[in-house]
Amino acid sequence: MEESRGEEALPVLPVQELVSGGHGAADDVPARYVARPLDDAPDTVAAPVPVIDLGRLCRPDGAGADEAAKLRLALESWGLFLVANHGIEAALMDGMMDASREFFRQPPEVKQKHSNMVDGKHFQLEGYGNDRVRSEDQVLDWCDRLYLKVEPEDERNLALWPAHPERFRDVLHNFTAQCTSVKDRLLPAMAKLLELEDDYFNNQFGDKPDTYIRFNYYPPCPRPDLVFGLKPHSDGTFISVLMVDNNVRGLQVLRDGVWYDVPTRPHTLLINLGDQMEIMSNGIFKSPVHRAVTSAEEERLSAVMFYSVDPERDIVSAARLVDEKQPALYRKVKVKDYIAGLFQYFSQGRRVIDTVKI
Numbered sequence: 001m002e003e004s005r006g007e008e009a010l011p012v013l014p015v016q017e018l019v020s021g022g023h024g025a026a027d028d029v030p031a032r033y034v035a036r037p038l039d040d041a042p043d044t045v046a047a048p049v050p051v052i053d054l055g056r057l058c059r060p061d062g063a064g065a066d067e068a069a070k071l072r073l074a075l076e077s078w079g080l081f082l083v084a085n086h087g088i089e090a091a092l093m094d095g096m097m098d099a100s101r102e103f104f105r106q107p108p109e110v111k112q113k114h115s116n117m118v119d120g121k122h123f124q125l126e127g128y129g130n131d132r133v134r135s136e137d138q139v140l141d142w143c144d145r146l147y148l149k150v151e152p153e154d155e156r157n158l159a160l161w162p163a164h165p166e167r168f169r170d171v172l173h174n175f176t177a178q179c180t181s182v183k184d185r186l187l188p189a190m191a192k193l194l195e196l197e198d199d200y201f202n203n204q205f206g207d208k209p210d211t212y213i214r215f216n217y218y219p220p221c222p223r224p225d226l227v228f229g230l231k232p233h234s235d236g237t238f239i240s241v242l243m244v245d246n247n248v249r250g251l252q253v254l255r256d257g258v259w260y261d262v263p264t265r266p267h268t269l270l271i272n273l274g275d276q277m278e279i280m281s282n283g284i285f286k287s288p289v290h291r292a293v294t295s296a297e298e299e300r301l302s303a304v305m306f307y308s309v310d311p312e313r314d315i316v317s318a319a320r321l322v323d324e325k326q327p328a329l330y331r332k333v334k335v336k337d338y339i340a341g342l343f344q345y346f347s348q349g350r351r352v353i354d355t356v357k358i
Helices: 015-020 065-077 090-104 108-114 168-193 200-204 275-280 335-347 352-356
Strands: 051-053 080-084 127-129 144-151 210-218 230-233 239-244 251-255 258-261 269-273 290-292 300-308
Touching (some): 051 065, 065 168, 090 210, 090 239, 144 168, 168 210
Antiparallel strands (some): 080 269, 127 144, 144 210, 230 290, 239 300, 251 258, 251 290
């Protein structure tokens, strides 16, 4: 995902430093983080998100029919699902989480070497810090992040890749390759569900698709009932591959006006569809609205791979999925134009996909 680079933004203290520095009362949060009223944090129930066995789904002998049926139900209803038997070793997943956790636990002056603020006032998408802050009255999320471009490989800005811990770069390189392999195995199965050619979705990415990873760190919050770790949104990209904390829940998904907790399961991946997929599937597959909440006692960490179509390409509903009975629901849009509005709409708590509905 891309945003204008070098544009002016307001500097904001990372949440981690806010907490450790004792800013604000111990039992309260600064007003800029208050995002919801007291009665907006009801008890939630776990979403019945299916676990898809990727190895079984991809078997050529038809043995994966049950997995395909579960997958279709998930894509049409929740827009997300868990994946097991995905081929990524548990040691690599643990290594990636451990390395990123070590990064966030370093002193502020070390992390600031990778800051996304140039000269303290110009924002760039990649790097460590907050999302772009455009105004003094913007409601902020209770989250620090490290955002890095990982594909195309020759466009990596290694100056922003942490050098400490020392294994971070090697682990991230290997993790990226393995997640991309999972994505490439999933997409043909998803195309088959729509009776499209197996390589349809892979072919839509173009010559230079973008892939970014976002590491989200959510410190404990004294008033989790008032803040969002990440405010409600849908991903503006094609598909996201998430590795969430094994032990601490925090991701919630919206369906039919109700928020549900997304379950965690050690060493599974969570696959989340984005707006680009919803548009290409002409609304058959859903890009879910989701949010992150915080905990009063525990920190939480997640790593999200965002896969997006080549910025110079157009996205449009597949021709086979448009007819008189089911007209196109979205107009054609260039990816870079779509992404340009993504962050602005996110900061306002709005969905950019609503701007391309017919």
